[in-house]
Amino acid sequence: MIKQILNNKIFKTISEIADKNEIEVYVIGGFVRDYFLNRPSKDIDILVIGSGIDFSLKVAEELGIKKVSKFKTFGTSMFKYKNMEIEFVGARKESYSRESRNPIIENGTLDDDQKRRDFTINAMAFSLNKANLGELLDPFNGTGDLNEKIIRTPLNPDITFSDDPLRMLRAIRFATQLNFELDELVFNSIQKNKERINIITKERIVEELNKILLSPYPSTGFILLDKTGLLNEFFPEFVNLKGTETINGTSHKDNFFHSLEVVDNLAKKTDNLWLLWAGLLHDIGKPKSKRYNEKTGFTFHAHEIIGGKMVVNIFKNFKMPLNEKLNYVKKLVELHLRPIAIVKDVTDSAVRRLLFEAGNDIDDLMKLAEADITSKNEAKVKKYLSNFEIVRQKLIEIEEKDKLRNWQPPITGEEIMEFLKIKPSKDVGIIKNKIKDAILDGEIKNTKEEAFKYMSNQAKKLGLL
Numbered sequence: 001m002i003k004q005i006l007n008n009k010i011f012k013t014i015s016e017i018a019d020k021n022e023i024e025v026y027v028i029g030g031f032v033r034d035y036f037l038n039r040p041s042k043d044i045d046i047l048v049i050g051s052g053i054d055f056s057l058k059v060a061e062e063l064g065i066k067k068v069s070k071f072k073t074f075g076t077s078m079f080k081y082k083n084m085e086i087e088f089v090g091a092r093k094e095s096y097s098r099e100s101r102n103p104i105i106e107n108g109t110l111d112d113d114q115k116r117r118d119f120t121i122n123a124m125a126f127s128l129n130k131a132n133l134g135e136l137l138d139p140f141n142g143t144g145d146l147n148e149k150i151i152r153t154p155l156n157p158d159i160t161f162s163d164d165p166l167r168m169l170r171a172i173r174f175a176t177q178l179n180f181e182l183d184e185l186v187f188n189s190i191q192k193n194k195e196r197i198n199i200i201t202k203e204r205i206v207e208e209l210n211k212i213l214l215s216p217y218p219s220t221g222f223i224l225l226d227k228t229g230l231l232n233e234f235f236p237e238f239v240n241l242k243g244t245e246t247i248n249g250t251s252h253k254d255n256f257f258h259s260l261e262v263v264d265n266l267a268k269k270t271d272n273l274w275l276l277w278a279g280l281l282h283d284i285g286k287p288k289s290k291r292y293n294e295k296t297g298f299t300f301h302a303h304e305i306i307g308g309k310m311v312v313n314i315f316k317n318f319k320m321p322l323n324e325k326l327n328y329v330k331k332l333v334e335l336h337l338r339p340i341a342i343v344k345d346v347t348d349s350a351v352r353r354l355l356f357e358a359g360n361d362i363d364d365l366m367k368l369a370e371a372d373i374t375s376k377n378e379a380k381v382k383k384y385l386s387n388f389e390i391v392r393q394k395l396i397e398i399e400e401k402d403k404l405r406n407w408q409p410p411i412t413g414e415e416i417m418e419f420l421k422i423k424p425s426k427d428v429g430i431i432k433n434k435i436k437d438a439i440l441d442g443e444i445k446n447t448k449e450e451a452f453k454y455m456s457n458q459a460k461k462l463g464l465l
């Protein structure tokens with residue numbers, strides 16, 4: 001089986017060049033792991049006992065590839081071949097770390113290199129030399145751990161994690177993606193070394209969080225992150241959602257587990273990373289807005305607005321994109337209660353307003369609102385979901401009639417200024433909003449003519465005409 005794969009043009013070329021130059025070469029890491037997991041892999045890591053960069057240039061020449069990216073400080077190089085990324089690395093004697101500023105020492109053996117990798121399941125290699133082509137070199141019993149579904153490190157985890165603390169997060173990410181457990185030593189070591197995550201760049205942390213969010217059950221990852229204490233190191237706002245409180249017999253739900261249930265629900269319906277982030281953060285404003293009142297019990301007034309503001313800070317802190325992705329997540333967090341509110345009062349004007357505010361993201365907002373129903377009471381859930389069906393129908397109806405998704409009011413700010421002979425001012429905004437509201441509330445028709453008539457009346461009332 002593996003021999004068949006190694007018969008592919010890319011591996012065959014690598015094998016021939018390796019033998020011709022008498023260099024030991026292996027395919028290692030994720031490709032080998034994914035071969036045993038039956039997952040197709042597009043990234044191929046080639047381990048060279050010698051200089052990875054020199055060897056990659058020989059292979060590229062043979063394949064007629066012009067563009068080879070070289071990373072001298074890491075001792076690696078990479079090129080694309082068909083739809084695959086082929087990365088070459090020289091075997092290392094010392095730690096395999098991307099954080100290290102010291103130049104890589106490439107005089108290691110296969111065994112040296114395997115020891116310094118993150119997990120036993122990522123340290124397996126197939127030989128690419130003719131003498132033992134396809135032989136599996138698995139000194140730490142990675143195949144056994146794949147069968148047992150367990151994340152173990154080749155060395156004492158304290159050493160493996162001190163080589164690169166991001167590996168603590170990677171351990172939890174792999175456990176979540178693959179539905180594996182953490183070995184007890186690994187779990188304890190993460191608990192012990194959690195503070196070391198702070199030397200890792202936010203970008204690398206977020207890359208792992210994104211992979212956790214895109215897993216079948218993201219909650220598994222966040223619960224492990226929390227249990228080990230890692231989460232509090234880089235995402236205390238999320239840990240703050242944890243816990244319930246009871247006063248005079250009334251309590252509120254645990255918003256940490258609720259948020260995770262919402263993300264799990266969404267993960268079944270979407271692979272839109274940003275919708276998953278919106279699910280994760282939809283209630284992030286709750287701790288700050290929590291109040292207790294004798295009559296109404298616990299309230300979380302305006303948590304969606306507070307949450308929207310927090311989303312901006314979280315994105316900034318995590319060095320996430322401050323572009324339309326942020327606007328999207330912020331908008332969904334701010335609007336997440338609206339579909340539920342409409343369920344209670346499905347009027348044309350409420351539906352029109354929601355369509356106008358959500359625009360093209362209305363379908364995602366509906367998905368979020370549905371995922372937000374996490375009651376344990378099945379009858380209640382059923383009722384809500386069937387009510388949502390009514391809202392969806394109404395959305396379709398109104399959208400067909402009024403085409404509000406990307407609607408703009410029929411009169412622009414310039415037209416208002418020209419008509420009323422006024423300069424840019426607060427009044428222009430007030431008038432513009434009044435026209436918009438009148439149309440959304442169905443007071444006037446969505447035409448220029450009616451809008452002008454309405455504007456003239458309103459302007460008179462305001463003493464502008």
Ligand code: CTP
Nearest residue numbers: 029030031043045096116117118122123164167
């Ligand atoms: N590796 C490591 N320590 C790290 C990162 C990577 O030891 N902090 C090693 C592992 O052997 C890993 C290989 O480098 O298998 C390739 O790393 P990467 O491409 O990041 O991960 P993959 O294992 O290929 O998995 P994925 O593509 O899912 O990230």
